[in-house]
Amino acid sequence: TAVLSSSKSKLLFCSDMMIESVHFNLEFITPRELGHKALAVCFSDLVAMNGRGLAATVSLALPIREDFSKESFVEEFYEGLGALAKQLEIDCVGGDLSFSPNSIFIDVACVGESSNPKLRSGASPGDWVAVSGTPGASAAGLYDLQRSQQTTLSLRQQHLTPLPRIDLLPVLTHATALIDISDGLASELHHIAKASKVGFEIDAARIPLHPDAVKLAPERALDWALHGGEDYELLMTGAPETPCPLRFTVIGRVTEGPEVVITDLNGAKRLLEPRGYDHFGR
Amino acid sequence: TAVLSSSKSKLLFCSDMMIESVHFNLEFITPRELGHKALAVCFSDLVAMNGRGLAATVSLALPIREDFSKESFVEEFYEGLGALAKQLEIDCVGGDLSFSPNSIFIDVACVGESSNPKLRSGASPGDWVAVSGTPGASAAGLYDLQRSQQTTLSLRQQHLTPLPRIDLLPVLTHATALIDISDGLASELHHIAKASKVGFEIDAARIPLHPDAVKLAPERALDWALHGGEDYELLMTGAPETPCPLRFTVIGRVTEGPEVVITDLNGAKRLLEPRGYDHFGR
Structure with a gap:
């Protein structure tokens, strides 16, 4: 994502790929x-800079295969994307449709603007x-x-749409630093730590877990929160004199660093690694 | 490509894919x-709207294969792209690097601006x-x-860089309509004809062919010019009272249409089909 100089507000520009067998x-x-998801993933980068959307381009490459019809795939894909675009008030201004030799490739680019763009570099100790x-x-x-597909629709919708x-x-x-947690909470904390030259002390007990995730696999729920990724929620830091806004949950504080330390549910402190999750087991 | 409303000038936004075994x-x-080529192809769309570049994002997905090293591929790819970006005075503001299961997949998106954007829809009869x-x-x-690789470097450079x-x-x-000829002269004439609701009369004898192309395969040179594509040259229309600018060659005139007619080298008139060229014989 980039901030481009413009007149009144700053221009934002970002792109995101989704590749079959890698991302879906x-x-x-x-x-x-x-x-829906291809646009959501890219658009989330604009929101994570405190930006609004202006336009998106979509590149889609499809193989000829027996497991789907190219025509209906394209139609349904654009229906899903178009419905979200309408909701997000962003124009889909074209793009590229091509043949692909094997896998499905999707790349969405978004242009947005912000009068007050937020970066990952503004966090301060305290x-x-x-x-x-x-x-x-x-x-x-x-x-x-x-x-199993035994849980509520809610979790699956969080993943699919x-x-x-x-x-x-x-x-x-009033955010001092802002990012989305598409790579997982742990990785994104490290991104802010590196860009802001700070560290973090995180309290695992304060991380808000989805009740259905806890029900589904209590021993995995915290790991999913820290390393699962693809959540498109926001992670922000704020000065001590600024109250944390509604719908956000404070999970810790910024330190001199550079370590990112987490106090686990059993009270033990450990370094939080920036590792992600390999959902498709490659 | 899209024109977005901005303050002083219009914002332009476009993207282009290059897929292994399909495009290269x-x-x-x-x-x-x-x-170099991935950026050139996308940037050409900005030029074809009379625009200047502001920023580009690059999405690159690479498989793990024996015929190249991922590290040196990425390094060389970005060297080529970076050198052209410098020449075109456009910022590469990031993008996405990912694993691909099989083929190499490249998508470049460009944002630009123009105080006088040109479309394909402004051509008039005459x-x-x-x-x-x-x-x-x-x-x-x-x-x-x-x-054979027997010809001069010039032709190969036109294709590769x-x-x-x-x-x-x-x-x-003063262009009334403007487009680049990435899909080939014939297809692009049809694009302008459709958008402007006009036709064309083209004189094959006036189409400027590269002397080395004529030398290489005299019987193919005109076909390459009409249907070959990937030239990134510009096709423009202009009012009769406006002189055709230097470095452009007049090849015919706009008619009421809707047909695109070409007078062949032997003097016979025929309809010019918008077909492209299948270079990799799929």
Whole structure:
């Protein structure tokens, strides 16, 4: 994502790929959901800079295969993408459709603007750090899809059709650093730590977990929250004198660093590694 | 490509994919040339709207394979892309690097601006139509690469490292319609005809062919010019009272249409089909 100089407000520009067998598998997601998700993933980067969307381009490359019809795939994909675009008030201004030799490739680019763009580099020691929503819900949803499908629809929807948190834009004004947690809470804390030259002390007990994720696999729920990724929730830091906004949960504080330390549920402190999750077991 | 409303000038936004075995083959192009070409192809869309570049994002997905090292591929790809970005004065503001299961997948998105954006929809009956450069040079270069490699470097460079025609930006002010000929002259004439609700009368004898292409395969040179594509030259129309600018060659005129008619080298008139060229014989 980039901030480009413009007149009144700053221009934002970002792109995100989704590749079959790497980021998704047609066994678990429909073309319509895929169209929704491809736009959501990219648009979330705009929200994570406190930006609004202007336009998106979509590049889609499809193989000729027996497991789907190209025509209906394209139609359903654009229906899903178009419905979300309408909701997000962003114009889909074209893009590219091509043949692919093997796998499905999707790349969405978004242009947006912000009068007050937020970066990951503004956190200071003493700031609180807070997260929106319930991190780990997407990973729990995928786990459920790959296995039992016994849980509520809510987890699966978090994974298949996540909604960029445009509803939070009004409360981001005082964020000192901002990022979305698409790579997982642990990785994103490290991203802010590196860019802001700080560290973190995180309290595992304060991380808000989705009740259905806890029910589904109590021993995995915290790991999903820390390392699962694909949540498209926001992680923000704020100065001590600024109250943490509604719909965010404080999970710790910014330190001199550079370590990212977590106090586990049993009270033991350990270094929090920035590792992600390999959902498709490659 | 899209025109977005901005303050002083209009914002332009476009994206272009390049997929292995569909758009290129590593047998004939180096990673450095590929980086150059991926940006050139997308940037050309900005020039074809009379725009200047602001920023580009690059999405690159690479498989793990024995025929190249991932690290050196990435390094060389970005060297080629970076060198052209510098020349075009556009910022590469990041993007995405991912694993791909099989083929190499590249998608470049560009944002630009124009105080006087040109569309394909402004041509009127009576306008002249003109093309820059020597269409067909890229197709001739690929033919040469796939076969003898006996010709001059010039044709191969047209195919491997095309240069978007930013040098022509100063003379595009009075274009009534403008497009690049990436899909081939015939297809692009049809694009303007459709968008402007006009037709064309083209004189084959006036189409400027590259002397090396004529030398390489005299019987193919006109076909390459009409259907070869990947030339990144500009096709423009202009009002009769406006002189055709230097470095453009008038090849015919705009008619009421809707047919696109060409007078062949033997003087016979025929309908010019919008078909492209299948270079990799799929």
